[in-house]
Structure formats: structure tokens, C-alpha cells
Amino acid sequence: MTVDLSVEIGGLKMKNPVMTASGTFGYGREYAHVVDLNRLGALVVKGTSVHPWAGNPPPRVAETPAGMLNAIGLENPGVDRVVKEELPALRAFHVPVVVNIVGHTVSEYVEVARRLDDSDGVAALEVNISCPNVAEGGLTFGTDPDQAFEVLRRVREVTRLPLIAKLTPNVTSVAEIARSVVEAGADAVSLINTLLGMSIDIETRRPVLGNTLGGLSGPAVKPVALRMVWEVAGAVSVPVIGMGGICNARDALEFLMAGASAVAVGTATFVDPTAPLKIVDGIEKYLKEKGFRKVTEVVGLARRS
Amino acid sequence: MSWPEPEPSWNRFEARVLKVDHPREDHCLVVLEAPLIARRGKPGQFVHVRVGGEGFPVLRRPLSVAAFHPDRGEIELFFRIVGRGTKWLAQRKANDLLDLLGPLGRGFPTGPGGPWLLVGGGIGSAPLLSLAQAAQRRRIPVVVLLGAKQQAELVLASRFGELDARVHVATDDGSMGVKGPVTSLLADQLKQNEPPAVVYACGPKPMLKKVKEMTRGQAFPCYLSLEERMACGVGACLGCSCAAETTGTARATTCTEGGTGCENLVQENKVTDLLPGPVGYVRVCVDGPVFEAGEVSLD
Ligand SMILES: Cc1cc2nc3c(=O)[nH]c(=O)nc-3n(C[C@H](O)[C@H](O)[C@H](O)COP(=O)(O)OP(=O)(O)OC[C@H]3O[C@@H](n4cnc5c(N)ncnc54)[C@H](O)[C@@H]3O)c2cc1C
Ligand SMILES: Cc1cc2nc3c(=O)[nH]c(=O)nc-3n(C[C@H](O)[C@H](O)[C@H](O)COP(=O)(O)O)c2cc1C
Ligand code: FES
Numbered sequence: 001m002t003v004d005l006s007v008e009i010g011g012l013k014m015k016n017p018v019m020t021a022s023g024t025f026g027y028g029r030e031y032a033h034v035v036d037l038n039r040l041g042a043l044v045v046k047g048t049s050v051h052p053w054a055g056n057p058p059p060r061v062a063e064t065p066a067g068m069l070n071a072i073g074l075e076n077p078g079v080d081r082v083v084k085e086e087l088p089a090l091r092a093f094h095v096p097v098v099v100n101i102v103g104h105t106v107s108e109y110v111e112v113a114r115r116l117d118d119s120d121g122v123a124a125l126e127v128n129i130s131c132p133n134v135a136e137g138g139l140t141f142g143t144d145p146d147q148a149f150e151v152l153r154r155v156r157e158v159t160r161l162p163l164i165a166k167l168t169p170n171v172t173s174v175a176e177i178a179r180s181v182v183e184a185g186a187d188a189v190s191l192i193n194t195l196l197g198m199s200i201d202i203e204t205r206r207p208v209l210g211n212t213l214g215g216l217s218g219p220a221v222k223p224v225a226l227r228m229v230w231e232v233a234g235a236v237s238v239p240v241i242g243m244g245g246i247c248n249a250r251d252a253l254e255f256l257m258a259g260a261s262a263v264a265v266g267t268a269t270f271v272d273p274t275a276p277l278k279i280v281d282g283i284e285k286y287l288k289e290k291g292f293r294k295v296t297e298v299v300g301l302a303r304r305s
Numbered sequence: 306m307s308w309p310e311p312e313p314s315w316n317r318f319e320a321r322v323l324k325v326d327h328p329r330e331d332h333c334l335v336v337l338e339a340p341l342i343a344r345r346g347k348p349g350q351f352v353h354v355r356v357g358g359e360g361f362p363v364l365r366r367p368l369s370v371a372a373f374h375p376d377r378g379e380i381e382l383f384f385r386i387v388g389r390g391t392k393w394l395a396q397r398k399a400n401d402l403l404d405l406l407g408p409l410g411r412g413f414p415t416g417p418g419g420p421w422l423l424v425g426g427g428i429g430s431a432p433l434l435s436l437a438q439a440a441q442r443r444r445i446p447v448v449v450l451l452g453a454k455q456q457a458e459l460v461l462a463s464r465f466g467e468l469d470a471r472v473h474v475a476t477d478d479g480s481m482g483v484k485g486p487v488t489s490l491l492a493d494q495l496k497q498n499e500p501p502a503v504v505y506a507c508g509p510k511p512m513l514k515k516v517k518e519m520t521r522g523q524a525f526p527c528y529l530s531l532e533e534r535m536a537c538g539v540g541a542c543l544g545c546s547c548a549a550e551t552t553g554t555a556r557a558t559t560c561t562e563g564g565t566g567c568e569n570l571v572q573e574n575k576v577t578d579l580l581p582g583p584v585g586y587v588r589v590c591v592d593g594p595v596f597e598a599g600e601v602s603l604d
């Protein structure tokens with residue numbers, strides 16, 4: 001008996017619920033000869049801005065207990081070059097490509113979305129609202145329900161692509177932000193982005209990261225991520241994409257049972273580039289063994305009273 | 306001088322440990338059975354090694370290949386035990402399997418002319434050993450300058466000595482060779498009548514910085530092998546960035562021919578103004594780890 005692994009996330013059709021996490025899988029090309037991209041549910045590419053962004057000074061990564069900190073600073077070559085140089089190669093694969101978009105102002109988000117809406121080979125946009133709002137003194141868009149609403153509302157106006165709002169965990173009530181972006185027109189939400197953290201080298205007596213602060217990811221964040229997915233899935237009616245520390249099928253199934261309709265794998269691919277595919281296989285095996293016919297049957301299973 | 310052919314076909318390997326040797330308490334030599342890497346790898350390339358078994362620690366560890374033995378299908382890794390990952394690696398036993406990605410990165414560019422002048426500081430001598438072996442195979446004369454804190458740390462000196470290379474040694478405490486930094490040996494060499502055809506250096510950043518200064522404006526090229534903290538090791542995460550020299554002649558790494566707005570950059574072969582920040586960045590894992598000294602800023 002075969003099990004149906006397909007899911008639909010706010011209009012984005014995927015053959016299975018496993019995606020790559022933005023910023024951890026480049027543009028796919030880096031891994032295409034060792035990972036069969038066609039077997040991914042979706043490929044999410046790096047944060048993309050209107051103009052090229054240089055990123056932060058090194059060091060940009062640091063290992064921490066069961067996790068890592070990164071302060072890449074969203075280095076990217078800008079939307080024009082992504083459209084011209086990266087997306088065409090991906091059209092050779094049968095995998096939906098989701099572009100993660102970033103901006104320093106609302107109008108920058110709008111501009112990237114507009115250009116991507118015009119481009120071939122983009123299946124959906126993931127709006128990364130974990131960026132500092134330059135016009136508002138650097139406060140992160142995603143930590144304020146009104147600003148998060150504004151970004152999604154304005155981006156919604158310029159695109160008919162499925163819109164996924166990527167939420168930051170660095171807030172008091174993630175459910176409140178989730179409700180706000182859904183009201184603004186998001187078709188789905190994804191979470192969590194990285195948790196703000198830092199680390200200090202006691203020999204040099206300086207912060208390890210060039211940027212001082214960085215984002216924590218990997219197994220260390222999984223329980224927090226799972227709790228937030230649980231809260232958000234209970235607060236909104238749109239599909240939720242869960243991520244944060246997922247390393248194997250068991251982790252992924254926990255997120256699905258908490259109410260996520262799909263999952264993304266990030267840090268784990270640094271250890272094992274084939275982790276996303278192993279997770280697809282592992283989910284399928286579990287579903288078969290337990291007699292499920294569709295992956296959608298386990299979504300939110302842990303929530304039933 | 307030409308860069309080695311890019312190696313698009315890194316792969317993931319289970320490599321069998323053949324031998325683990327501890328020439329010194331905090332140094333370790335691991336011989337691995339890895340035929341494809343042994344045959345295809347180039348001096349200066351590295352492998353990204355998974356440590357700690359299931360799950361922890363999280364990240365792989367980048368290690369240069371210190372020697373390639375294509376005939377036997379073996380490679381050697383030579384490292385200093387500095388933390389959890391290298392400690393775990395040093396505890397491996399013969400017949401254990403190691404999970405590695407490789408061969409990775411852009412190795413040392415080479416040309417037919419000699420002599421090659423190799424400058425290694427501390428454990429930085431590891432990737433230079435494979436380069437000295439390549440020179441030997443190609444019958445190119447090599448001069449090797451090795452520096453370390455003390456004699457005991459010059460573990461690879463005997464390996465260089467087995468080759469047809471002229472080896473000069475400097476130690477901080479004078480326990481072997483000249484007392485002083487390895488760059489003082491370099492200064493002596495550069496005063497000689499016969500200039501080197503090329504200088505290759507690997508070691509701590511302050512040493513590389515000095516080598517860069519000393520070779521600036523010379524008729525021969527100088528190549529440096531850099532280290533930076535890495536996550537993916539294959540160019541996907543932008544975690545291993547090093548500032549590109551804004552006034553130098555770094556390659557426009559994210560540019561391919563004909564990209565919008567970067568044609569002139571490719572032509573001029575500069576990264577100046579490639580990115581809007583104060584500096585552009587290059588990725589040590591795929592654009593390097595070997596760079597022409599003028600390409601990178603070591604400040
Ligand atoms: C391309 C390249 C080639 C290298 N080749 C060699 C070699 O041949 N021999 C050798 O002894 N060392 C080499 N190094 C340095 C080696 O990677 C580190 O010593 C090693 O990762 C330390 O791991 P650890 O767990 O023992 O230390 P920890 O300090 O516990 O490591 C913590 C984290 O920091 C990273 N890290 C710590 N020091 C370094 C460093 N110097 N460079 C990069 N990452 C670091 C680790 O990878 C890990 O992610 C190389 C580094 C690079 C980038
Ligand atoms: C090196 C690195 C780069 C990242 N870049 C981005 C990015 O460009 N845009 C984004 O929305 N999230 C980015 N993230 C966050 C991940 O997509 C993901 O939300 C987070 O890492 C949690 O998942 P994980 O624990 O599986 O890695 C990045 C994470 C890492 C580790
Ligand atoms: S380590 Fe990921 S790009 Fe170099």
C-alpha cells in the first residue's frame with residue numbers, strides 16, 4: 001500500500017511535506033549532485049533583497065551545545081542576479097522553488113516581491129520579517145504586530161503567489177503576530193526563525209561572532225520551536241510550516257503532530273546533506289507501519305482532546 | 306600559474322581509518338582509506354569531517370589533506386587537538402569509519418617553474434606537505450620554511466625532510482633551528498640571488514599577514530591558505546566569509562559571465578564595489594581556502 005505524502009500549503013502544492021530551510025541550502029545547485037532535488041517537497045532559497053547585501057563581518061558561525069549561532073547578515077547578490085543567475089538553473093528540476101524575501105523598509109519588500117512575481121520558476125514567496133526596520137530605528141518588523149501586518153498587506157497587493165510569513169521566535173506572543181499576518185493576507189506561516197543569542201571567547205574576552213549577536217538554530221531550539229508551532233497552529237486557520245532543530249523523521253513527525261502541515265530542515269543539512277530526503281523516507285515508513293494512508297492524517301494529531 | 310581545475314564533484318564518503326598516530330600528545334595523524342579523494346584531490350583541498358557520532362557536536366570539522374597517496378588510495382590528515390571535535394577524532398581506532406565530504410575547496414595553483422617556496426607556521430604546515438610531495442613528483446625544487454613555538458611542535462619537519470626539499474626551521478624559543486618567527490627565514494630567502502617562482506603559505510593569521518606584506522609588489526605570486534569557521538563547507542551557507550581586499554585583484558566570486566551589473570567587474574577582475582557594504586566577502590570553503598595574497602584582507 002502506498003501512502004500519500006502530498007500536501008498543499010496555501011496554494012503551494014508539494015509532493016511531500018519536507019522543505020529545505022532558507023539560508024541553509026544555498027540555491028540548491030551546491031547540493032544538486034549529491035541530493036536528488038526532485039525528491040524535496042520544496043526548495044527554499046536564501047533571503048533575497050532588492051539590492052545586494054554584503055552581510056556581516058566574520059566570524060559568522062559558532063558552534064554551541066547541540067546547536068549553532070549564525071550572523072550571516074543576509075548576504076545576497078540582490079533580486080536581479082538571483083532571477084537571472086540562480087532561478088533558471090532550478091527550472092531543470094521538478095521541485096517548487098520558494099524565494100525567501102527580505103528588506104530594510106516596507107517598500108523594499110514590496111519591490112522584491114514585485115520582481116519575483118514577474119519571474120518564471122517561483123512557486124511561492126516566504127516573507128522573512130526577522131529583519132530590522134531601518135525607518136523605525138532598527139526594530140525587527142516581526143516583533144511588532146502592526147509592522148508585521150503592514151509588510152504582509154503591502155506585499156499581498158503586488159503578488160498572487162502563495163505568501164508564507166516567516167515568523168521570528170524573539171517575541172512575547174508569537175500567536176499574536178501570526179494572527180496579524182494572516183489577517184494581512186498571508187496564505188501560510190512558517191516558524192521558527194533563529195533565536196537571538198551570543199557566545200563569548202574567554203581567551204580573547206570578546207564576543208565570538210563578528211556581529212556580537214547571532215541566531216541560534218539546530219537541535220538545541222527544537223523544544224521551543226515545537227511549542228511555538230503548537231501555539232500558532234492553535235491560533236490561525238492557515239497551514240503552518242514548522243522548523244527548528246529537525247534532524248530526523250521523528251523530529252519532523254513531532255512538528256506535524258503539533259499541527260504543522262509541512263516542515264523545513266536547516267542546520268541538520270550541514271551535518272548530513274541528505275537529511276531532508278532521509279526525513280521524507282522516515283515519515284513514509286512511519287505512516288506505512290502505523291497504517292496511515294495520507295500524511296495529512298497525522299497533522300495536528302497530538303492536539304485532539 | 307594556473308588554478309587547479311574546479312572540483313564540482315565532491316561527495317560524501319565513508320572512509321576507513323587505517324592508522325591513528327600520536328607523534329605528540331596534542332598532535333594526531335590519521336591515515337584514511339579514501340581512494341576517490343586520494344586520486345582526485347589536489348594539494349590545498351580539505352575534507353569536512355563529521356565528528357561525535359549521532360548528533361553531537363553539531364558541525365563538521367574542516368581539515369586539510371596533508372598527503373595524498375593515489376597509488377594506495379589513502380589520504381593523511383594531520384591536526385592539533387584543540388577541542389571536542391579533534392579530541393574525538395584522535396580517539397578513533399583502525400577500522401572505524403569516518404563520514405567525510407570531499408575533496409573540497411580550491412587548492413594551490415601551480416605552474417612548471419621552480420623553485421617553490423613553502424612557508425608553514427605551526428599546524429599550517431599540514432597542507433604544504435602535500436604540495437611538497439607534488440613538487441617532488443614533478444621534479445620541481447622546493448624550499449620549505451617551518452616555524453613553531455618549540456622543537457616538539459615541528460612534528461612534520463621529518464616528513465618534509467624525507468622529500469627532496471631544503472628545509473629551514475625557526476622556533477620561538479630557539480629549541481630548533483633559528484630563534485625567531487618563520488617570517489625571519491622568509492626575509493633571508495627573499496634576499497637570496499635566485500628568487501622563488503612562487504610563495505605558498507599557511508599558518509596563523511598574523512603570520513599570513515606578514516607574508517602578504519613581505520611579498521607585496523614582488524615579481525612572483527604569493528598564495529595563502531586561510532582558515533575560517535565553517536558550517537556547510539560547500540558554499541551554501543555563507544558562514545565562512547573573509548573580507549575581500551577592496552583595492553586588490555580579488556575575483557568577483559558571485560559573478561558569472563554576463564551577470565547584470567557585474568560584467569565590468571569580471572573583466573577588471575576586481576570585487577571593488579561588488580557589494581554595497583564597506584567590503585565584499587569571499588567564501589573560504591569554495592572560493593578558497595587558497596587565495597592569491599592580494600585577494601583577501603587579513604585585518
Ligand atoms: C580549510 C581548513 C583546513 C584546516 N586544516 C587543518 C589541519 O590540517 N590541521 C589542523 O590541525 N587544523 C586544521 N584546521 C583547523 C580545524 O578545522 C580546527 O582546529 C578544528 O575545527 C577544531 O575543532 P574542535 O572541535 O577540536 O575545536 P572546538 O574549538 O571545540 O571547535 C568549535 C567550533 O569551532 C570551529 N573551529 C575551531 N577552530 C577553528 C579553526 N582554526 N578553523 C576553523 N574552524 C575552527 C570548529 O570547526 C567547530 O565548529 C583547518 C581549518 C580550515 C578552515
Ligand atoms: C546559516 C543560516 C542562514 C540562514 N539564513 C536565513 C535566511 O536567509 N532567511 C531566513 O528566513 N532564515 C534563515 N535562516 C533560518 C533558518 O531558515 C531556520 O529558520 C532556522 O535555522 C531554524 O531551523 P534549523 O534549526 O533546522 O536550522 C538561516 C539559518 C542558518 C543556520
Ligand atoms: S561554510 Fe558554508 S559557505 Fe563556506
